Amino acid sequence: MGKSAPASIPPTDPDTGGGPAGSTEEGTAPDPDADPRTESADAGSPRAALELSGVTKHFPLRRRNTVALDGVDLTVEQGEFVSLLGPSGCGKSTVLRLLAGLEEPTTGRVRVHDRPPAALVNDHRLGIAFQQHALLPWASIADNVALPFRVAGRPVDRARVTELLRLTGLEEFAEARPRQLSGGMRQRAAIARALALNPEVLLLDEPFGSLDAVTRRRLNFELARIWSEQRITTLLVTHDVEEAVLLANRVVVLTGRPGRVRHVEHIDLPRPRGGRLTREPRFHEVVDRLTALLDGDLASRAGADEGATAQTGRRWLRRRGR
Amino acid sequence: MRTVRDSRVQTALLVAVGAVLALAAMEAIGRFQLLGRGWPPLSQVLDILHTPATRTLLGRSLRTTADEAGLGLLIGALVSVVVAVLGTVLPVLQAGLDRLAAVLNAVPLIALGPLLIATVGREGSPAVIAALAVGFVMFVSTTSGLEAASTAHRDVLAALGASRTTTLLRLRLPAAVPMVLDGLTQAAPAAVLGAIVGEWFGAPSGLGLLLVSAMQNYQTELLWAAGLAAALLAIVSYAVLGTVRSLMAWRFR
Numbered sequence: 014m015g016k017s018a019p020a021s022i023p024p025t026d027p028d029t030g031g032g033p034a035g036s037t038e039e040g041t042a043p044d045p046d047a048d049p050r051t052e053s054a055d056a057g058s059p060r061a062a063l064e065l066s067g068v069t070k071h072f073p074l075r076r077r078n079t080v081a082l083d084g085v086d087l088t089v090e091q092g093e094f095v096s097l098l099g100p101s102g103c104g105k106s107t108v109l110r111l112l113a114g115l116e117e118p119t120t121g122r123v124r125v126h127d128r129p130p131a132a133l134v135n136d137h138r139l140g141i142a143f144q145q146h147a148l149l150p151w152a153s154i155a156d157n158v159a160l161p162f163r164v165a166g167r168p169v170d171r172a173r174v175t176e177l178l179r180l181t182g183l184e185e186f187a188e189a190r191p192r193q194l195s196g197g198m199r200q201r202a203a204i205a206r207a208l209a210l211n212p213e214v215l216l217l218d219e220p221f222g223s224l225d226a227v228t229r230r231r232l233n234f235e236l237a238r239i240w241s242e243q244r245i246t247t248l249l250v251t252h253d254v255e256e257a258v259l260l261a262n263r264v265v266v267l268t269g270r271p272g273r274v275r276h277v278e279h280i281d282l283p284r285p286r287g288g289r290l291t292r293e294p295r296f297h298e299v300v301d302r303l304t305a306l307l308d309g310d311l312a313s314r315a316g317a318d319e320g321a322t323a324q325t326g327r328r329w330l331r332r333r334g335r
Numbered sequence: 336m337r338t339v340r341d342s343r344v345q346t347a348l349l350v351a352v353g354a355v356l357a358l359a360a361m362e363a364i365g366r367f368q369l370l371g372r373g374w375p376p377l378s379q380v381l382d383i384l385h386t387p388a389t390r391t392l393l394g395r396s397l398r399t400t401a402d403e404a405g406l407g408l409l410i411g412a413l414v415s416v417v418v419a420v421l422g423t424v425l426p427v428l429q430a431g432l433d434r435l436a437a438v439l440n441a442v443p444l445i446a447l448g449p450l451l452i453a454t455v456g457r458e459g460s461p462a463v464i465a466a467l468a469v470g471f472v473m474f475v476s477t478t479s480g481l482e483a484a485s486t487a488h489r490d491v492l493a494a495l496g497a498s499r500t501t502t503l504l505r506l507r508l509p510a511a512v513p514m515v516l517d518g519l520t521q522a523a524p525a526a527v528l529g530a531i532v533g534e535w536f537g538a539p540s541g542l543g544l545l546l547v548s549a550m551q552n553y554q555t556e557l558l559w560a561a562g563l564a565a566a567l568l569a570i571v572s573y574a575v576l577g578t579v580r581s582l583m584a585w586r587f588r
């Protein structure tokens with residue numbers, strides 16, 4: 014990696030990205046203040062629940078300095094569902110960690126409901142599921158799901174815990190320990206834990222990463238239903254383009270390292286979005302366009318390596334995801 | 336599963352073979368007087384157990400030492416755990432506590448003996464020395480145990496808005512259990528040693544006293560019997576706590 018990392022955004026779009034009305038191309042502005050356009054402005058809603066403006070994040074490691082995020086502007090409206098796509102290592106988890114108050118931005122501003130992220134966290138109003146499930150090994154699944162109640166110093170709502178376990182298909186495993194569950198079941202338990210206190214903001218980091226396609230789709234629909242009912246402001250990190258499109262109001266695509274917002278896609282597909290929609294051409298049109306965008310990024314990153322065609326890039330993208 | 340069990344059986348067998356060989360060597364060295372008159376054959380040492388008076392004497396001494404070692408282990412472990420927790424709750428204290436523990440550990444327990452006789456008295460000093468012998472290893476293992484929780488777990492608690500105390504109770508203490516149990520296993524034989532050293536300075540009873548008096552009265556067999564009893568106590572305490580550890584620790588990993 015070079016010091017100032019190849020800011021390798023291809024000057025032209027991949028040909029597939031014609032640019033229908035819904036999509037806005039982001040010219041990554043190195044200086045955030047010089048860029049007057051904000052996403053919330055044209056969306057018309059004044060309430061940005063989550064807001065990153067001009068955020069850069071460096072990780073100084075001995076002599077090397079990793080630039081994880083470079084001038085990221087991102088807002089998520091109150092009650093909006095935004096999916097975050099991007100190649101591995103582009104800083105998606107870092108965005109979530111910034112919003113959860115687990116990291117400080119090197120420069121720029123991070124706001125949650127117009128306050129520092131810590132404020133919402135201290136009110137126990139944030140739900141988060143990490144890439145690693147991070148369940149407590151000594152506690153049963155039910156106790157793990159009940160953890161947010163205990164941390165918040167509230168009496169455990171047993172009915173709520175049972176409901177969440179049923180929702181995630183873990184009822185029979187309420188008394189099991191995390192080690193007795195499969196990877197996918199642990200991820201589901203982590204999602205149940207994130208939802209326990211009916212959070213105002215939900216941050217999900219590849220929560221369905223180790224699920225089979227069928228369970229994954231089922232949980233996708235579950236999540237879509239929960240979101241439709243409660244309109245929890247949600248930011249979902251995923252590698253699955255279909256999942257991103259299926260669930261979101263908007264899909265934000267980041268470039269490879271360092272992460273920048275490369276493209277924002279408004280998804281105007283009607284809700285509820287069921288299994289039928291996933292077979293419709295207009296769904297695939299969006300998915301293909303976004304996939305091509307990610308492929309293009311990969312191809313340009315491959316640089317000198319002539320062998321890297323968009324095809325191999327797409328396959329590579331599918332394979333990683335664990 | 337199978338291989339784990341197999342390797343356990345293998346270890347047990349090796350231990351048994353080693354023990355039999357050591358006992359046989361003891362017997363042989365004594366039988367053939369390889370190391371002089373001070374080393375009696377094992378059978379001769381065991382013979383004195385036929386005398387009821389000797390048996391009760393040994394039994395009572397063993398009991399006393401075991402009680403003192405146990406009490407010392409308990410006190411030493413409790414105090415160290417509390418101090419270690421205090422050090423993590425109030426980071427200001429941490430550096431000072433680390434140093435204090437290191438200094439205390441550097442003082443030879445033998446040197447503390449006379450001092451303790453003068454302050455705690457003959458009856459109390461074995462348990463106190465046992466506690467001191469245990470303290471450092473327990474402090475160190477608890478301190479590192481409290482740091483053992485993974486970053487992912489800390490992040491979860493942090494993102495849920497957990498206070499320091501909640502994080503300590505819900506995460507750091509449970510995560511420390513395996514290391515604390517490791518520490519206890521290591522500390523148990525040290526507690527036995529500490530108790531015996533404490534008795535050496537004139538406690539009213541115990542294996543340490545028995546060792547001293549047998550030595551002064553040239554009762555070679557009794558001296559050996561007392562020594563073997565002490566070794567047995569240390570080994571048993573280690574084995575018992577080791578079992579507790581293997582039964583409990585996995586739950587917390």
Ligand SMILES: Nc1ncnc2c1ncn2[C@@H]1O[C@H](COP(=O)(O)OP(=O)(O)OP(=O)(O)O)[C@@H](O)[C@H]1O
Binds near residue numbers: 072099144
């Ligand atoms: N604590 C850290 N210390 C040093 N570097 C870090 C740290 N956290 C992240 N990074 C670096 O920041 C970059 C972005 O990491 P991040 O985890 O946000 O990527 P990601 O987009 O979530 O990747 P993936 O899809 O593989 O999960 C990576 O290059 C990573 O090496």
Ligand SMILES: [Mg+2]
Binds near residue numbers: 105106107144
């Ligand atoms: Mg990640």
